[in-house]
Amino acid sequence: MRFVIIGGDAAGMSAASRAGRLRRDMEIIVFEQTHDVSYSACGMPYNIGDPEASMESLVVRRAEDFREKQGIDLRTGHRVDMIDRGKHIISGEKENGEPFECGYDKLLIATGASSIVPEVPGITNDGVYFLKDLRDGRMIRNYLETGSVKKAVILGMGYIALEMADALRKRGVHVTMVKPRKRLLPWLNEELSHVIVDELEKNGVELYPGHSVDTIEKTGSGLTVVCDDRSFECQLVIPAVGVKPNSGIAAAAGLDLDDFGAISVDRRGRTNDPDIYAAGDCADAFSVVTGKKVWVPLALHANRSGRVAAENICGMDTTLKGIACSAVFKVFELEVARAGINPAEARAAGFDPLEVVIASRSRAHGHPGNKTIHVAMTGDKKTGRLLGVQMAGAEGVAHRIHSFAVALHNSMSAEDFWQADLAYAPPFGPVWDPLLTAAGQLLRKSE
């Protein structure tokens, strides 16, 4: 049996590795358009911020390792353009322009996501860099190392935009962030978003929300980002306004997409074609909170869904339980994390949300180095069930979110979660963990 995989990043290579171990008799061919497979894409902003780092340190496994050690037929520099479902053939073009085609018995689409390109004149100018794959990362690093970048403008204020603001400040670059909407991270509770704004301003980031970019002009000394009522001179522009699923070839082949434009898959990772699976950032997932489809392109689910698709292709029967939409990022000295849904999302999903916002501490009473942890927790008034949480603080946020994610996987109520026996020691938290305190307040508010 021949198992063909389109895309050699997190989902694709997880699938290839898993299938290779499960079925030594299976022919596994991976087509990847770049020459980078298996690298830490999420590590790029942090790497860029560190003058001592090398971009190549993000490579987890090289293409040769997959070929030689795991016996996977990994064809880099191959761009797949079309799936012929009737003939069970994919076809595309090599980087030298030569066409190629390849038959399959089972196919996995793992084409990932790509940066949304804002429709702004000048967006293709030199000095405008998107950050999506390792090639982008190398280009930005090299550009910074010329020493000519004094000022940068970041378009957008999402995770990657914030991480890049941090990275560029670490390089001594002046940073301005511009976005059309007034609210930074609109999914975030307003009190918590103020905490992030304060952290950005404290670190010298200039924020300019509520303004669209009209054009990016090339000037003698660099670029000018022109907004409605102000212009920003700079040498570097990073558009980071979001990503979109690479589902074009799937759609052209008549595979079902969802409302997010991602490839629609069932809990086994299968599309509406029984011989075609999809995994990773190009495909959707089920929310463990709402039971409905969501599209949240993040690394862990990409790896896991690739692996699960491979298991099902190899004859096992593995189902994906769904995602809790957990995420965390670091911006300067602040850890920001979320899991589940916020009150607006809860209302849209038919819940009757109740939210509490508290400020707790990262260490025990009297322990030196204590920091504030902000928590916004949402539950359902009717059932008492926990729906989501958001946290921000200088320490103790990143891993605390895990316990709440596990609670969401188990549809726990605030009452049951309040009883969770979380470990306590003075350097690591108050006796009542911030999440337990928030759950307790949710309980009292609903009494």
Added chain:
Amino acid sequence: MRFVIIGGDAAGMSAASRAGRLRRDMEIIVFEQTHDVSYSACGMPYNIGDPEASMESLVVRRAEDFREKQGIDLRTGHRVDMIDRGKHIISGEKENGEPFECGYDKLLIATGASSIVPEVPGITNDGVYFLKDLRDGRMIRNYLETGSVKKAVILGMGYIALEMADALRKRGVHVTMVKPRKRLLPWLNEELSHVIVDELEKNGVELYPGHSVDTIEKTGSGLTVVCDDRSFECQLVIPAVGVKPNSGIAAAAGLDLDDFGAISVDRRGRTNDPDIYAAGDCADAFSVVTGKKVWVPLALHANRSGRVAAENICGMDTTLKGIACSAVFKVFELEVARAGINPAEARAAGFDPLEVVIASRSRAHGHPGNKTIHVAMTGDKKTGRLLGVQMAGAEGVAHRIHSFAVALHNSMSAEDFWQADLAYAPPFGPVWDPLLTAAGQLLRKSE
């Protein structure tokens, strides 16, 4: 109605506060033999290790605050010696030697635990200090501040012994740890216990396990701890060989104790007398893993069980779901945590345990500052259910244990836990969290 509480620490004051809020008409009287109520006992070793700290910074709320702000009749310096269940009266002695008695409608015993005193000649010598309450903490601090302590011997190698070793090293004191059994932390996986031994030795702690102390002799310049084949001169001895429940007055009143000598309570915190409850370190609890009684005297359960007892006394119907036996401590640069049971405990409880031990990382591939995280995870072969985990590492251990504790509360299988959507970002962990990797290996090992 009069609600009387014996003991004004974590459980007792949690109960008093909760009852005061729930029933403003209730007469609440707390008897506490010391003058310290509501302080961070667990913070004492850390406080002692910090020359800049003041022991008083550990006080969360003073007795006057409870009296004035919460209207609780808190009688400090009152030691309760007897419960007359027939007459519904408790009696005891004030610190000035005067006797007192007090009737009750409902009684809560929250007498805590006390240090086990090893039967060693010289254990009452000057320079031998136990660490249990704030008075002990003050005495040790004051003694260290005289500058006369150059060498200390710690008897025992449990949590408090290790935290005190760390504290004394921070004060520049030479530390020797002596205990009769060969294994440090016998409940801990052997590979992980080597990690702790290495950390102790790296920090100049002299370990002398497998030896009993014969006597503690008073010498001209201090003390000599005499073992079978070696003696240690020192100026300070800290016996920290464990604690025992203060259940004497309960036993004398004919209340049921369990096999650990703790007061046996049901899920509402009630003893075998319908008018008497017990909470905190003097009482036992149900394990969420085995469903059986356990006695694990730790701060969070003390607070929670006091609160729940008060709710039931006030007419609510709240049940304690049980404890996961979660614990964490810090020793030098190492975080050590556990939740659930180990293979030996699992076998004793009738499970068929399977254990995996892995070394993972605290940050993503290529992220600077990466540290090793050691994980020993135990599951049940027959059912696939998770039973326990132990972790040690220089970062990222303390809060990670929370997610596993929540998994234990939900009786999750390794298979379901492996699917948990834990948040990922490069500064905080690998894409596959160490706990997910361990769960995945447990799964494969059981296939």
